[in-house]
Structures are given as C-alpha cells and as structure tokens.
Amino acid sequence: MISVDAYRETVTELLGRAPVRTVPVAEAAGLVLARDVLADVALPPFDNSAMDGYAVRAADVAEVPVTLPVADDIPAGRVEVNPLESGTAQRIMTGAPLPPGADAIVMVEDTDRGTSEVQISRAAAVGSHIRRIGEDVTKGTTALHAGTVLSHAHLGLAAAVGLAELEVFRPLSVLVVSTGTELVEAPNPLQHGQIYESNSVMLAAALRGLGCQVEVVRSVVDDVEEFRKIIEPRLESVDLLITSGGVSAGAYEVVKDALTGQGVEFQKIAMQPGGPQGCGRWNGVPVVTLPGNPVSVLVSFEAFLRPAVLSAMGHSDVDRLRVRARLTEDMTSPAGRRQFRRGFYTPVLGEVTGVVGPRGGPGSHLLAAFTQANCLIVLPEEVSAASEGDEVEVLLL
Structure with a gap:
C-alpha cells in the first residue's frame, strides 16, 4: 500500500499548476495573483487634504x-491650484490637492x-490633516505580491494604483462523474436495490467552493463502452476528471475496467476509509x-484532492488547520x-488543547455522521488503539 502523504504528493504533481490568464480587476476576486503588481503611481499621488x-x-x-481672507476655493478633482500667499487661506475639500x-x-x-474671509478659532501645527504623497504606497514598489489570494481590498488597491487587469492563475475546469448502475437521481422513485446518487453533488459543491468551474455527469451505468462514450468526448474541455465508484476489486468496476491500460494506475492507499484509489492521465x-x-x-x-486542487490554482496555504485534542472516549484503528x-x-x-470525540462509527457509508462533525480525528498508521484522555491530531473542517 502507498502512504497517504506519498499519494497526496503524486496527485499534486499530476495536477501541476494551472495556466496564467489576464482578467479584469473586477473579476479577480478569490483568484491567486500570478505576478507581482508594481505601483505605477504613488498613493496618494499628490499631497492632499x-x-x-x-x-x-x-x-x-x-x-x-x-x-484671514479666503483667496480661493479648491474642490476635489481640481487639476491646477494657485499658490497660497502668506496671510491668506484657501477653502479646500477632502482629497483636493494642497496648494503650494x-x-x-x-x-x-x-x-x-x-467664504470671503474666515475666522479660525484653533491653531494648526505644520502637517496637520495633510496626506503626503506616497505615504501609503511609493511609486515603483510592489503593491501586491504574487501568490496573494485576491480579496476585495486587494482589488481596490490594484485599481487605486492604476491597473485595469491582473494576471492570475486560471480556475480549474473539472468534470465530476459518478458511476454505478444502482444510482438514481432524485426525485425519481427508488426500486429495491437502488440508492440516490449523492457523490457528484458533494464533490461539485466542494470544488465550486474552492473556485473551480465544474461540469457534472451523474449516474453512469456500469458499462465500459458506455462510460467511454459519455466521458471521452468531454475531456477536451476540462483540466481534470474526477470519478467516484468503480475502482475496487469487484466484478463490475467500470472506472477501473475502462481506464486500466489507458494511463491511469489503480492502487491501495494506507488509509481508512478510502483505500482503493486511482490517478493518472487519460x-x-x-x-x-x-x-x-x-x-x-x-x-x-x-x-489529498483539496490540497492538490488549491496548489494547482496557485495557493500556497493548502492545508486545513491542525490542532491537538484529548479524546473523550476510546478508539481503535486498523x-x-x-x-x-x-x-x-x-x-x-x-x-492549549481542546477535547474531541468521534461522531458515528468508522463505516464509509455513514454520511449523516459527517454532517454532525466539525473535524477529522487522525490516528496515524502506527496507532491501533487510543484511550480516553489520549492526545490526538485533529483536522478542523
């Protein structure tokens, strides 16, 4: 079996890095900046009020x-400003340029x-209420660094230094496919031996939450030719194909049967649940x-999939927060x-440490327990039992 860490590295290398594209600043929220942004102008670009x-x-x-006599009015946006003579004042609005x-x-x-003359009741020290040129950003310096996940504030800064477009890593286009003749899409009625399809719903939502563009093909039957016929034409327009089902050791493993020998390798990962996996290129x-x-x-x-997808789209922080916690009950692990x-x-x-208790058993079919959880308790390969009070690693969701 392959370790979880080794397989995560394999999947991350497989996905590589998404291409860089140029997008309007207003459309870059949530994307990762691919190039440093240099300030073409200072912020503020001139001394102002x-x-x-x-x-x-x-x-x-x-x-x-x-x-003092009021010699002039200076509204915001005025381009030419008269010098201020000694013994006079000029009425000025917020953001307007400071007169020489x-x-x-x-x-x-x-x-x-x-408006013609003004009585002033409080003294003002030199520099009072003046925004100096470049005190926020100096012209020619790096305003935003490559690798930044662009928030609304970052986009505001990019616009403020004069950029209309940004170079970003393109979101991945992902095709999500669920397989299994037993799968039925709601609200169609179930017959005995059938179940409602849910994997594609979960995966698509999770991937869209990361910023991916997702296409879904649900409930492909366990037929190799049908699988290839439906999926292969769609590969030209996507960056990644993710399938669920059909990869174990049974007699009707459609994904395994269709992709073995086509560039995809199937293997066992040293984890529970989720042992049978496969990856490669088709x-x-x-x-x-x-x-x-x-x-x-x-x-x-x-x-392994979430960190690999985030890495592909330029993110450097791809891991969930990990903490230590004391168990509230005994646990066993294979x-x-x-x-x-x-x-x-x-x-x-x-x-420093909190407490954590399992929700539901270890069975890979117990989906309701996942909705009651806010973390994953991680028991490493060398641990087969942990007792109440033992400290364990927790992956916060």
Missing part, C-alpha cells in the same frame, strides 16, 4: 482667534465657515478516481493505515 477645511500656513494661525505654500489644514469645524487529461462510498469520497477530498474519523472538536478555555 484629509479634511474639509482651509489650507493655511501654520505660522499664520499660531495665535487664535485670527481672521500651504503646510497645514484647519478643519472646517474650527472655523466660522466663511488522453492527456489528469484523472483522479475515488471510491464509491460517500464518506470515502469526502475523506479522500480532504486528504494497524498500518491512517484512520480519519469524523469528530466534534471543542476548545477548552485557558488550555
């Missing part, structure tokens, strides 16, 4: 009250708001094949396999 008020020379308002000769702004609240397209049981699908997604058990973690006030 931080307040509505009056531009003055600080020496002229050192003793108050004082009345001025070295302070008096807030309008500290005046009588005059017609040049990366393929990751997951087991059919729903908990195996979700655990596999967390163990020797030689890393067990991922659904659990509920509770922090303990004033302590």
Whole structure:
C-alpha cells in the first residue's frame, strides 16, 4: 500500500499548476495573483487634504482667534491650484490637492465657515490633516505580491494604483462523474436495490467552493463502452476528471475496467476509509478516481484532492488547520493505515488543547455522521488503539 502523504504528493504533481490568464480587476476576486503588481503611481499621488477645511500656513494661525481672507476655493478633482500667499487661506475639500505654500489644514469645524474671509478659532501645527504623497504606497514598489489570494481590498488597491487587469492563475475546469448502475437521481422513485446518487453533488459543491468551474455527469451505468462514450468526448474541455465508484476489486468496476491500460494506475492507499484509489492521465487529461462510498469520497477530498486542487490554482496555504485534542472516549484503528474519523472538536478555555470525540462509527457509508462533525480525528498508521484522555491530531473542517 502507498502512504497517504506519498499519494497526496503524486496527485499534486499530476495536477501541476494551472495556466496564467489576464482578467479584469473586477473579476479577480478569490483568484491567486500570478505576478507581482508594481505601483505605477504613488498613493496618494499628490499631497492632499484629509479634511474639509482651509489650507493655511501654520505660522499664520499660531495665535487664535485670527481672521484671514479666503483667496480661493479648491474642490476635489481640481487639476491646477494657485499658490497660497502668506496671510491668506484657501477653502479646500477632502482629497483636493494642497496648494503650494500651504503646510497645514484647519478643519472646517474650527472655523466660522466663511467664504470671503474666515475666522479660525484653533491653531494648526505644520502637517496637520495633510496626506503626503506616497505615504501609503511609493511609486515603483510592489503593491501586491504574487501568490496573494485576491480579496476585495486587494482589488481596490490594484485599481487605486492604476491597473485595469491582473494576471492570475486560471480556475480549474473539472468534470465530476459518478458511476454505478444502482444510482438514481432524485426525485425519481427508488426500486429495491437502488440508492440516490449523492457523490457528484458533494464533490461539485466542494470544488465550486474552492473556485473551480465544474461540469457534472451523474449516474453512469456500469458499462465500459458506455462510460467511454459519455466521458471521452468531454475531456477536451476540462483540466481534470474526477470519478467516484468503480475502482475496487469487484466484478463490475467500470472506472477501473475502462481506464486500466489507458494511463491511469489503480492502487491501495494506507488509509481508512478510502483505500482503493486511482490517478493518472487519460488522453492527456489528469484523472483522479475515488471510491464509491460517500464518506470515502469526502475523506479522500480532504486528504489529498483539496490540497492538490488549491496548489494547482496557485495557493500556497493548502492545508486545513491542525490542532491537538484529548479524546473523550476510546478508539481503535486498523494497524498500518491512517484512520480519519469524523469528530466534534471543542476548545477548552485557558488550555492549549481542546477535547474531541468521534461522531458515528468508522463505516464509509455513514454520511449523516459527517454532517454532525466539525473535524477529522487522525490516528496515524502506527496507532491501533487510543484511550480516553489520549492526545490526538485533529483536522478542523
């Protein structure tokens, strides 16, 4: 069997890195910046007023009250500004350029708001309420670094330094396929021996949550020719194919039968649940094949698929937060396999470690227990039993 860590590395290498594309700034939220952004302009790009008020020379308002003639009005957006003469003031609005000769702004609240002359009741020190050129960003410096996951604030900064477009890693286009003749799509009625299909719903939602573009093909029957007929034409337009079901050791393993010898290798991973897996390339397209049981699908997604997909789209922080916690009850685990058990973690006030207890049994069909969990309890390969009070690793979901 292959270790979880080795298989995660294999899948990550298989997916590689998505191509870089240029997108409008307004459409880049949530994507990862591929190139450093240099500031073409300083922020602020000129000395300007931080307040509505009056531009003055600080020496002229050192003793108050004082009345000064108002020589000019400076609204925001004015391009040409007259110099400020000694013994005068200029009424100025927030964001308007500072007139040459001025070295302070008096807030309008500290005046009588005059328009031809103004009475000033409070002194202003040199530099008061002035935004200096480049005090936020200096021209020519790096405003945003490659690898940044772009938030609304990052996009605002990119726009503020004059960019209309950004170079980002393209979101992956993923084809999700669920297989199994027993699968029925709701709300069609079930016959005895059939179950409702859920894996593609879970996987598509999880992948869209990471920013992927997802196409879904549900409930492909266990027929090799039918599988190839439905899926192969779709490969030209996707970056990744993910299947669920049909990879174990049974007689009707459609994915395994269809892709063996086509560039996809099937193997056992030293984990529970989710042991049978497969990955490789089919017609040049990366393929990751997951087991059919729903908990195996979700655990596999967390163990290696989620970090590989995030890495492919340029993310550097691809891991869930891991903490240590004390068990609230005894647990067992198969020797030689890393067990991922659904659990509920509770922090303990004033302590470094919290407490955690399993939710549901280890069975890979117990999906309801996953909805009651906020973490995965991880028991390593060398641990076959853990007792109440033992400290274990917890993967927070």
